Amino acid sequence: MSAPRRHTVTVPGAAVSVLEWHPSVETQPPVLLLHGGGADSAELSWGEVGPALAAAGHRVVAPDHPGFGRSPRLDAPLTQERLVQYVGDLVDALGLHAYAIGGLSMGAGMTLGHLLDRPDGAHAAALLGSYGLMPRLADGALGTLSHLSTFLLLRSGLLGTMTRVYARDRKAMTRGLQDLVRCPDARTPALVDAVLAEAATGSGLTTFGDWQRDQVWPLRLRTDYRDRLAEIRVPVLLVHGDRDSGVPLRRIEAAAEILPDGQLLVAPRAGHWVQRDRPDLVIPALREWFARGSDA
Numbered sequence: 001m002s003a004p005r006r007h008t009v010t011v012p013g014a015a016v017s018v019l020e021w022h023p024s025v026e027t028q029p030p031v032l033l034l035h036g037g038g039a040d041s042a043e044l045s046w047g048e049v050g051p052a053l054a055a056a057g058h059r060v061v062a063p064d065h066p067g068f069g070r071s072p073r074l075d076a077p078l079t080q081e082r083l084v085q086y087v088g089d090l091v092d093a094l095g096l097h098a099y100a101i102g103g104l105s106m107g108a109g110m111t112l113g114h115l116l117d118r119p120d121g122a123h124a125a126a127l128l129g130s131y132g133l134m135p136r137l138a139d140g141a142l143g144t145l146s147h148l149s150t151f152l153l154l155r156s157g158l159l160g161t162m163t164r165v166y167a168r169d170r171k172a173m174t175r176g177l178q179d180l181v182r183c184p185d186a187r188t189p190a191l192v193d194a195v196l197a198e199a200a201t202g203s204g205l206t207t208f209g210d211w212q213r214d215q216v217w218p219l220r221l222r223t224d225y226r227d228r229l230a231e232i233r234v235p236v237l238l239v240h241g242d243r244d245s246g247v248p249l250r251r252i253e254a255a256a257e258i259l260p261d262g263q264l265l266v267a268p269r270a271g272h273w274v275q276r277d278r279p280d281l282v283i284p285a286l287r288e289w290f291a292r293g294s295d296a
Contacts, residue, residue: 004050006070009063011089017070018094019043019062021050027057029123030099031290032091034107035062036129036273037208039167039199041069045104049275052283058290061094065107067207069198078210080223084113091121100290102126105246105272106211112225115232124290126237128282129244129272132225134251137216144219151216160209167199182243182271183278191276229258236262237289239282241270263289 009016019042031053035045042062050060066086067073076082087110091099101122103111109131115122138146153159166172174192181187199205215222236259240252249266256264265285270277275286 009090009093011086011093013076014066014074014086015072016066016086016090017042017064019046019050019064021054021060023054023057023059025057026059028291030059030061030094030096032087032094032096032099032101032122033060033062034087034101034103034110035065035068036103036105036107037068037204037211039195039202039204040104041198041202041204043069044194044198045107045273045275048279049283049286053287053290056287056291058100061096063090065207067210068204069202073203073207077214078207079214080109080113080211083110083211084117087111087114088118088121091118098123100124100126102128102286102290103130104128104275106131106208108132109223109225112232113223115234115236116225116228119231119233122234124235124237124292125232126239126286126289128239128274129241129247130238130252130255131247132223133255134221134226134247135224136220139248139251147216147220148218151218154209154213154216159212160206163205163209167196167205170196173199179245180271180273181277182241182269186277186279226255226258229255229262230260233260235289235292237265237285238262239265239267239274239285241267241272241274241277243270244272244274246272 005020009018033046042064046062053060064071101111108127112132136147177187238252238256256262267274267278267281275282
């Protein structure tokens with residue numbers, strides 16, 4: 001297996017920087033991996049997963065989405081529909097056939113959208129800490145108020161300002177990562193440095209804010225795929241940390257029940273960035289699941 005190769009793929013409206021890991025012998029279907037929002041990138045989310053899947057015989061492709069990592073921003077507004085279209089365009093540009101797809105958070109929501117948009121495309125999928133499976137940002141009695149507060153902060157620009165200040169403060173970033181990566185051993189100084197560097201040099205935070213303004217409406221989220229889950233016929237693995245403070249586990253459990261071929265893997269003591277938190281559990285599960293997709 002060679003070192004990862006970075007190159008640029010041109011799709012309509014975007015030049016996308018892509019990381020690829022190639023196996024010594026390609027014995028399994030290719031895998032497309034979609035990172036999450038905020039100060040994230042292909043390298044940050046999939047730097048451990050990519051080599052492990054390549055060692056199992058997969059060609060692994062992980063893009064920096066437009067406006068994240070090393071990919072320039074789109075000229076057009078960043079809507080959920082545009083992101084789903086971009087995934088399809090990327091599949092075509094890369095010449096992927098009989099492939100598997102996986103995503104984290106925002107990237108998992110993009111994965112869901114892609115599965116619905118192209119039902120004959122992917123043969124297997126994995127959703128990690130998935131977006132698109134809940135009606136608003138928070139549950140419970142105060143959920144509506146919390147959601148409305150976030151909407152107002154987004155529309156006023158205050159949330160973006162607060163995020164930029166937070167992203168320049170190492171102590172604040174370290175505290176914030178405690179909610180995403182619960183295991184202290186996984187929340188290394190090197191990870192903090194990498195996230196700080198991405199926040200300082202990339203446009204991911206601004207791009208993510210654009211997408212959030214498209215998605216967060218006053219009383220609900222714009223994208224909610226729950227009513228369409230029964231249409232998804234490919235095997236779907238849902239991976240979720242039991243200490244994910246952003247997406248309630250009960251929402252993922254409900255989705256696993258609706259999906260015709262869904263399976264839930266709960267990662268104990270893990271937060272939202274579940275593959276960073278529990279690579280010992282998540283990476284073997286993905287290897288097994290994507291191999292199952294080749295059998296299907």
